[in-house]
Amino acid sequence: MAVLKTLLYLLVYPGLLFLFVYSTFCEWYDRKLYARFQNRMGPTHTGRWGLLQPIADFVKLMAKEDIVPEMADKRLFTLLPIFSLAIVLTAGLLLPVWFIDAAAVPMISFPGDIIVLLYLLSLPTLVFFLAGWSSTNPFSTIGGTRVLTMLFGYEVPLFMAVLSPAILANSWRLAEIAQFYQKKPILILPNLLGFVIAVICVQAKLERTPFDIPHAETEIVGGTFTEYSGKKLAFFRLMTDIELVVSSGLVATVFLGGFPGGLWLGLLNFIVKTLFVIFFLSLIRALTSRIRVDQVVSFAWKILAPLAVLQLFIVILFKGWVL
Amino acid sequence: MTDLDIIEITQSRLGDKAAEIANPAPRRIFITVEPQNLVAVVDGLKKEIGLWYLAAISGVDLGDHFEILYHFGHDNGSLTVRTRIPRAQPQVESLSPVIPGAVLYERELQDMFGIIINHIPDARPLVLPDGWPAGNFPLRKDWTHERTPEIIPGGKK
Amino acid sequence: MKFTIPIGPQHPALKEPISLRMTVEGEVIRDADIRLGYNHRGLEKLAEQKNWIQNIYLTERICGICSHSHATCYVQGVEKLMEIEAPKRGLYIRYLVAELERIHSHLLWLGVAGHEAGFDSFFMYTWRDREVVMDLLEMISGNRVHYAINTLGGVRRDLDEGQIKKILDGLVVLKKRSEYYFKLAVSEPTFVARLAGVGFLSKESAMELCAVGPTARASNVPRDVRKDDPHAVYDEVPFEVCTADSCDVLGRAVVRIKELFESYKISEFLVKNLPPGEIAVKAPKKAKPNEVLSRYEAPRGENTHYIKSNGTDKPERLKVRAPTLANYPATVVMLKNGFIADIPLIFAAIDPCICCAERTVALVEARTGEEKIVSFSALRSLARRGGHHLASKRNAVWPF
Numbered sequence: 001m002a003v004l005k006t007l008l009y010l011l012v013y014p015g016l017l018f019l020f021v022y023s024t025f026c027e028w029y030d031r032k033l034y035a036r037f038q039n040r041m042g043p044t045h046t047g048r049w050g051l052l053q054p055i056a057d058f059v060k061l062m063a064k065e066d067i068v069p070e071m072a073d074k075r076l077f078t079l080l081p082i083f084s085l086a087i088v089l090t091a092g093l094l095l096p097v098w099f100i101d102a103a104a105v106p107m108i109s110f111p112g113d114i115i116v117l118l119y120l121l122s123l124p125t126l127v128f129f130l131a132g133w134s135s136t137n138p139f140s141t142i143g144g145t146r147v148l149t150m151l152f153g154y155e156v157p158l159f160m161a162v163l164s165p166a167i168l169a170n171s172w173r174l175a176e177i178a179q180f181y182q183k184k185p186i187l188i189l190p191n192l193l194g195f196v197i198a199v200i201c202v203q204a205k206l207e208r209t210p211f212d213i214p215h216a217e218t219e220i221v222g223g224t225f226t227e228y229s230g231k232k233l234a235f236f237r238l239m240t241d242i243e244l245v246v247s248s249g250l251v252a253t254v255f256l257g258g259f260p261g262g263l264w265l266g267l268l269n270f271i272v273k274t275l276f277v278i279f280f281l282s283l284i285r286a287l288t289s290r291i292r293v294d295q296v297v298s299f300a301w302k303i304l305a306p307l308a309v310l311q312l313f314i315v316i317l318f319k320g321w322v323l
Numbered sequence: 324m325t326d327l328d329i330i331e332i333t334q335s336r337l338g339d340k341a342a343e344i345a346n347p348a349p350r351r352i353f354i355t356v357e358p359q360n361l362v363a364v365v366d367g368l369k370k371e372i373g374l375w376y377l378a379a380i381s382g383v384d385l386g387d388h389f390e391i392l393y394h395f396g397h398d399n400g401s402l403t404v405r406t407r408i409p410r411a412q413p414q415v416e417s418l419s420p421v422i423p424g425a426v427l428y429e430r431e432l433q434d435m436f437g438i439i440i441n442h443i444p445d446a447r448p449l450v451l452p453d454g455w456p457a458g459n460f461p462l463r464k465d466w467t468h469e470r471t472p473e474i475i476p477g478g479k480k
Numbered sequence: 481m482k483f484t485i486p487i488g489p490q491h492p493a494l495k496e497p498i499s500l501r502m503t504v505e506g507e508v509i510r511d512a513d514i515r516l517g518y519n520h521r522g523l524e525k526l527a528e529q530k531n532w533i534q535n536i537y538l539t540e541r542i543c544g545i546c547s548h549s550h551a552t553c554y555v556q557g558v559e560k561l562m563e564i565e566a567p568k569r570g571l572y573i574r575y576l577v578a579e580l581e582r583i584h585s586h587l588l589w590l591g592v593a594g595h596e597a598g599f600d601s602f603f604m605y606t607w608r609d610r611e612v613v614m615d616l617l618e619m620i621s622g623n624r625v626h627y628a629i630n631t632l633g634g635v636r637r638d639l640d641e642g643q644i645k646k647i648l649d650g651l652v653v654l655k656k657r658s659e660y661y662f663k664l665a666v667s668e669p670t671f672v673a674r675l676a677g678v679g680f681l682s683k684e685s686a687m688e689l690c691a692v693g694p695t696a697r698a699s700n701v702p703r704d705v706r707k708d709d710p711h712a713v714y715d716e717v718p719f720e721v722c723t724a725d726s727c728d729v730l731g732r733a734v735v736r737i738k739e740l741f742e743s744y745k746i747s748e749f750l751v752k753n754l755p756p757g758e759i760a761v762k763a764p765k766k767a768k769p770n771e772v773l774s775r776y777e778a779p780r781g782e783n784t785h786y787i788k789s790n791g792t793d794k795p796e797r798l799k800v801r802a803p804t805l806a807n808y809p810a811t812v813v814m815l816k817n818g819f820i821a822d823i824p825l826i827f828a829a830i831d832p833c834i835c836c837a838e839r840t841v842a843l844v845e846a847r848t849g850e851e852k853i854v855s856f857s858a859l860r861s862l863a864r865r866g867g868h869h870l871a872s873k874r875n876a877v878w879p880f
Contacts, residue, residue: 038604138485142820209598210670213821288670290598292821295673348560350709351773375687376703378775379801381786394773394784394801400709401773424690424809428801450517461525 013267014097016089022271023241024054029275030244030282037286054241058234066230069135076134081228081235084127088242091120095249096175097259097270109175114166117174117250118159121205124243125151128214131236132224143223146293147214150204153300154211158201160308161194164315165254178258185257190318194311195255197304199280202247204296206240208281210288211296248277325399326352329372337367350400358406358415365393365404366421374402377418380428382436384464389413389438393425408438417443435462487823498832504820512815514808527798532558532632532767535795539785540626542800543833545588547626548581549778550785550800555630556711557774557787561767562632570634570759571712576647576750577620577629579743583654584613585779586736586743589831590661593733596824597674602664609657616650619643634760639751647751655744662737665730675730679814679826682727691810692803693781694739695830697723698731705777719746729829766793778803780831804833 009015028043028051035042043050068077094117096109125147132144166172168187169180181188204211215223222228225236252273253259259269291299326346333341333354340360345353356364368374378394378401385407393404408415417440418425429440430449437460440446448455460466487500497518503511523542527535535558540551552574559566566574587610594602614624621627621637629635639647665671681691686699696703704721706714722738724731767789774785781803790796807830814826 038601039608040604142485209600212598286601288599289594289602289668289674291670291673292819294819348772375690377690378782378784378806379786379799381797381799381801383788383797392786394786396703396705396708396775396782398708401775403773422690423688424806427805427808448517452517461522 010093014092014095019089019092019242019245020238023238023245024058025051026245026248026274026278027054027241030278030285033279033282034286037282058238061234061237062231064230064233066232067227069137069227071136072227073134073136076130077227078232080127080131080134081232081239084124084239085235085242087120087123087127088239088246091117092242092246092249094120094174095246095253096178097249097266109173111171111173114162114172114174114177114254117246118162121243121247121250122151122155124239125205128224131228135224135227137226139222139226140224143214143226147207147224149293150207150211150214150296153297154201154204154304157197157300157304157308158205160305160312161197161201162250162254164194164308164311165191167312168315168319174253175258178253178260181257182260188255188257190314191255191311193307193314195251197308197311198251198255199277200284200304201300202251202277203281203284204300205247206244206281209285210291212290213293213296244278244281245274248274248281251277326350329397329402332371333368336371337364340364340367352400352402354402354404356404356406358408361393361404361406362416362418362421365418368395368402368404369421372397375422377422377425377428380425380432382432382438382462384436384462386410386464389436391415391432391438393418413438414441415439416441419444434460436460437463485820496832500815500823500827502815502820502823509815509818509820509823512812514812516808524798524800527795529794531765531793532763532795535798536630536632537628539798539800540628540630542802544625545585545833546581546778546780546783546802548578548630549776549783550802551628551630552578553774553776553778553783553785554787554798555632556776557772557785558632558767559763560772560774561770561787561789562764563768564633564761564763566634566712567758567761568755569638569757572750572754573620573635573637573639573759574630575713576747577617577627577635579747579750580613580617580620581627582779583740583743583747584610584617585831586740587613589736589779589828590665590733592828593675593729593825594671596828597671599668599671599674602661602671605657606661609654612650612654616647619646631760632763634758636760638759639754644751644754648748651744651748655741658737658740658744662734665733665737672730675733675825676726676728678729678822679818679829680728681810681814685813686727686810689809689813690806691781692806693778693831694732694735695781695807695810697721698725698735699727700725703782705775705782709775711774711776713750717746717749729825732829766791769796780804780833781806802833804830807832 011017031053032042032050043053046052046056068074094109094113128147129144132140132142132147135141165181166177168190169177171177171180207214215225225233228236249270252270256273256276259266259273261269326349329352330344330346333344340363341354341356343355345355347353354364365374374395374397376396378396381392381394383390383392388407388409390405390407395402395404406415413436415438417429419429420442426444427449429443430445430447432438433440433443433446434448434451437458451461461468485502485504487502499515499518501513501515502509523538527538530538536551536555539554540547542550587606591603591606591610594600594606617627618624620639620643621629629637681695681699683699683701686696686701691699691701692703700723702721702723705711706719707721719742722735722742724734724738726734769789769791771786771788774787776783776785783803784799784801786797786799786801787795788797811827811830814829815823818826
């Protein structure tokens with residue numbers, strides 16, 4: 001029974017199948033919002049309201065020819081998409097979607113899993129760099145260096161912003177943080193600044209405008225993904241979608257109070273809260289233009305990092321005086 | 324400065340070098356010079372009337388000689404300096420020391436007419452493809468191209 | 481560590497093939513080289529074999545965006561050669577279409593600049609407004625792109641009351657939206673941060689390298705053919721030359737938006753003061769031997785046609801110098817010491833219309849004297865040789 005439950009957890013919900021279906025839904029939601037902001041229609045043709053469009057894109061990419069450049073490191077080139085997909089799927093398992101009693105299944109929720117989740121989410125950046133490097137294409141190399149340069153910018157503010165609610169809740173465990181904020185929702189307010197910083201940093205991690213410099217289409221063709229095609233590109237794109245879901249899930253867990261209510265109500269909570277965060281991500285994407293990589297780093301260190309420190313300070317003061 | 328002012332200044336300061344000055348229409352002045360005086364006249368015009376803007380360089384194939392026209396523009400119209408060089412020895416000095424922006428037009432002139440421009444800073448062909456056979460100057464009147472008959476694979480011969 | 485990046489001939493940033501070879505060190509460009517010639521079509525030689533009327537349609541097809549500028553410049557010159565004068569009403573309609581084309585071209589450029597900067601929402605909005613102008617042009621001339629409204633001696637179609645009212649309504653809508661874009665271009669922080677300081681061209685360099693159009697006007701060089709050399713109606717219409725003194729891409733964007741407002745003013749004036757009368761006079765078939773230099777302010781800069789006739793019904797020489805060709809040396813100077821990220825912006829800021837800039841003979845093979853039947857695959861390989869320095873996916877020789 002426990003084995004069956006584990007398999008269900010890993011493969012169906014919130015594992016592979018759920019993340020796959022839900023991430024395509026989130027991509028549709030993002031594309032539709034982006035298009036409506038721009039006075040366009042967005043996907044309308046495939047499925048009702050274009051809902052099946054991301055799945056159609058995935059299937060089309062899987063059917064295309066897969067070309068590996070001759071000078072590329074073939075094993076690395078082929079392994080990287082699979083590896084990155086595995087990373088984000090594992091990260092997705094750590095979200096406290098199904099409120100399993102902490103004592104019963106210790107492998108899902110443990111003290112410090114917020115750090116593990118953040119670590120797993122910064123691995124894809126290294127994968128992007130390796131993908132760019134192993135393609136041996138000048139455009140991919142430039143994309144790879146840009147990815148790492150951006151990492152120097154947004155990682156620190158993201159970590160600080162996400163850890164400040166954890167400090168307030170006195171725990172390093174996602175399930176407990178979520179429980180803490182469910183009991184006292186008013187305590188979300190001191191973390192508002194952190195919420196804003198976390199949303200901006202998540203936008204940078206996912207490489208969306210204004211931070212989509214690593215794969216800027218008009219400058220370096222495809223950036224790190226220039227040489228990828230066919231199944232590998234399909235996996236990379238699926239990986240970015242799932243990363244979107246997992247990051248917004250992380251932000252929703254830590255800042256918006258998690259997903260209480262067992263199976264069905266918890267699922268509804270998950271959908272509503274992640275869509276709320278993705279709404280903000282789409283809004284930023286539609287309203288800004290791309291900035292240069294040196295401007296990203298200077299913006300992150302001159303504005304975001306001090307604000308994140310300020311947020312930590314607020315949380316510590318609050319904890320000392322009020323609680 | 325009006326047309327008459329320009330004609331007067333040109334005649335008085337550069338009269339010995341400018342062979343013929345014509346004003347066929349309002350705001351259009353045409354000055355004919357000998358090829359060896361070309362750079363001196365343009366330099367003089369730049370100093371006297373502040374003529375810095377070269378609009379284009381046109382080449383015309385007139386049979387036994389080429390005519391090169393340098394079209395300049397100023398605040399009140401345009402001024403063209405023209406010169407003739409013999410077809411047997413098509414050579415002229417480059418204007419780039421005086422007007423740096425002339426280099427692209429001169430490269431095009433070299434490609435299309437086969438006129439050799441001395442002291443040009445960059446002599447690479449500008450508009451013709453890399454594998455273009457040498458000695459083919461497309462804008463000369465004697466260069467024609469017969470369209471090769473199209474062969475449709477699998478069609479009628 | 482320096483290495484060379486090829487931008488083009490095929491690249492998402494370029495709307496037309498051109499090859500820029502940049503030597504870069506990290507993210508900074510050390511040297512730039514422009515190679516032209518990918519878009520030749522042999523128009524100057526072809527023009528010598530077609531008669532005066534056929535050449536109007538030939539010059540129109542030099543470019544899609546500035547088609548009317550080439551046709552108008554040509555027709556202006558030939559009318560002088562034939563010593564005929566078009567009636568006032570015809571001239572007003574001709575230049576009304578010219579100003580509408582300028583509006584459409586500047587809106588297109590704003591969208592392209594937004595897209596190159598990554599600001600796709602701006603791109604979508606300006607191109608939506610461009611539809612308003614294209615509908616007006618379709619109403620006037622019947623075509624959205626190559627208007628074919630010029631003829632020797634005037635224009636081919638007339639405007640009636642209903643059309644005039646629609647034009648004025650359309651201009652009102654566009655004016656309101658352009659004010660919004662002006663506010664956006666100068667106050668949206670990420671957009672301004674992206675464009676400011678990029679592609680610097682000092683006033684002296686602009687004058688030395690003979691830059692034209694908004695590229696020069698943004699470096700505070702007030703050169704506009706409509707003021708310097710007013711042809712036909714421009715000495716009766718009140719307007720101002722728009723300049724900016726920031727010498728960078730942001731200045732060029734501001735100059736183009738200001739020119740949009742001037743064009744609205746001019747179009748309104750032309751429509752409201754349309755004189756009654758004929759729209760065209762009959763033109764002779766042959767022109768006396770003469771030569772003429774025709775200048776016109778296209779949306780991108782000064783367009784120069786030099787036409788020479790020899791008494792027959794075909795021109796002896798038609799020389800076209802399109803504005804983008806004049807801006808290439810300035811582009812090379814602007815690219816040096818810039819960032820790679822700025823390449824598409826700098827290149828887009830001169831508003832490249834590469835098909836305008838290359839019209840001379842471009843036949844891929846001609847062996848003098850011999851007639852050779854060339855197979856399609858050989859033609860293809862010759863065409864591809866222009867891009868052979870670009871790495872193909874299978875066997876690349878990488879620069880490191």
